[in-house]
Amino acid sequence: MKLKYRQIHLDFHNSPLIYNIGENFEPEKFAEIMKKANVNSVTFFAKCHHGMSYYKTKVGKMHPALKKDLLSLAVEYLHKEGIDCIAYISVGWDEYIAYENPDYIEITPEGKLSTSFLESRWKKICLNNRKYIEYIHKQTEEILKNYNVDGIFFDIVFQNECVCKRCVYDMVEKGLNPEVKEDRIKFKKIVEYNFLKETFEFVKKIRPDVKIFFNSRLRIGMEEEFDFYTHFEIESLPTGGWGYNHFPIMAKYFQTQNKDFLGMTARFHLSWADFGGIKNKEGLEYEIFTIIANGGKCSIGDQMNPDGTLEEEVYDLIGSVYEKVKKIENYYERVKPYAEIGVLSFKEPSGEKYDAIEGTARILLETHNQFQIITEDSDFKKYKLLILPDYYLIGEKLKKKINDYLKEGGKIILSYDSGISENENKFAIDLPLKFIEKSKFIPDYFKFIVDLPYKSKYVMYNPGNIVECEKGKVIAKIIKPYFNRNWRHFSSHFQTPYEKETDYPAIILGNNFAYIWAPIFSTYINYGYWIYREIVDYLIKNLIERKIEVKNLPPNSYLYYSEGENSGIISIIYYPHQRLNKRIDVIYSEGIAENLEVLLNDKKIENIEKLYGEGEVEIEKNKIKVKKVKGFSSIFVNFK
């Protein structure tokens, strides 16, 4: 289902104590502001986290101060301007229901209410509750039947490890033990899956044409529930706790799927409901251009004031950014993100496993490599190179899949434990590597023994594996410290200095593989040591011929390449984000990069068209010379 490019996700969560709800809501003006801001779809509240409805409901609880049917007016006037209207329904948080039916609230395994009534926070409603599901479905039904909405956005769709009386009873019924964490997790997943399936089918039966999305649950490796979404919305507010790495990681997973997706940021300085907090223009531009360059549609979150008015300054800002999107979106509609490297992730990675993915993504973004994040169910053959970062032990099924991939010419980079068998201390993949033992030293040091501009001895902050290789070139060797630092002996402030070179390889490069002895990717995200990035980039360059390469672009800028039929788009984004305060990364200005050379290796360029950006662009055979990039530059390329 095709998504609109320029969306607003409009929150409206209001305590029943607020007395003037929607009093100054003028639907004509509302739609006009949206139109002027170049918005073409609005997600509009039907029911909020307080459990209050903003339409004439016979099922739910209308906000006591509501005098107008806001949903009906919004649908009518937005449609008049050709703008879509999606209805928002809060599922897992409903304060009204929590107070009316305290036994609907989730109970933690410690036996407490998930949120106490003494806290000023949302109470989480258990979704394993027939009566509550019917309540949600009846609200959905009256919205779908009485209002010509273009879709439904269900929010807060997840279940915790609830042990309320219903959950305990049903777990026992299913042969699960509520005292065991794994069983509680198994059960919560069943509850979530059943809710998604049942609700999706329920909506489809009433209005097969509408968009359906379940929020608060997007994660890597959720393929089993994909059928229940018409599209994906990646909620990711970089200054609202998600950070600047979250969106590109999620985008690089969701762009491998055959469904439209959007990136959702917000206009707030911080996070949702940051009233009076307005993002600066550079910040919003960076976020929106990053979404577009990754193949997403855009959504900007806002919250309407209780009286029904919008901040016009906010819509001037949104309008100025969406004006730019409007000019380039038709070009981006014709291409899809290109990737030649597949980064293999565990399903639902967390802790050090997520660190490994985040570190890999950072390195590949900073070295301007084109990659996607995949799981073991993905088609490996789409990629020239696979990276298995740090912790990917190999089971029987994956062993065969990777060995087949290598036989057919695929290349692989492994680090630390990746590639080793799940069941024994040896490599499971057909590679000339022999596992000896875990390194006894923290830290290890390493030194390149090939001719590279890096001549020093470098530290690896986390310990690695001792391996031997029968074939392949040793690029760097491990250097051991004098001893490990502990109470028996230590030397100087931090790590013990290096003593002498060992015979063991640190980095090995073969014809179709490279192995790095330590967890370089998770160490990179935790320490940010630039030499780790250079190692990975060097190995990639030596294993594959890249389709696209760039010179003179700094590592804190990004190059995303997308391709269509006989055309491509090069998006270059340079808005340095910095930590200059105690809370968030800020973007104060556009970065300037000069004299870039972009090389498109297996393509013959017919002509180019600059869609966005400053400075001249020239072609020289298959090389594109970009004189200057300031902030964002987008170049559309036609091939012969």
Ligand SMILES: [Zn+2]
């Ligand atoms: Zn429960």
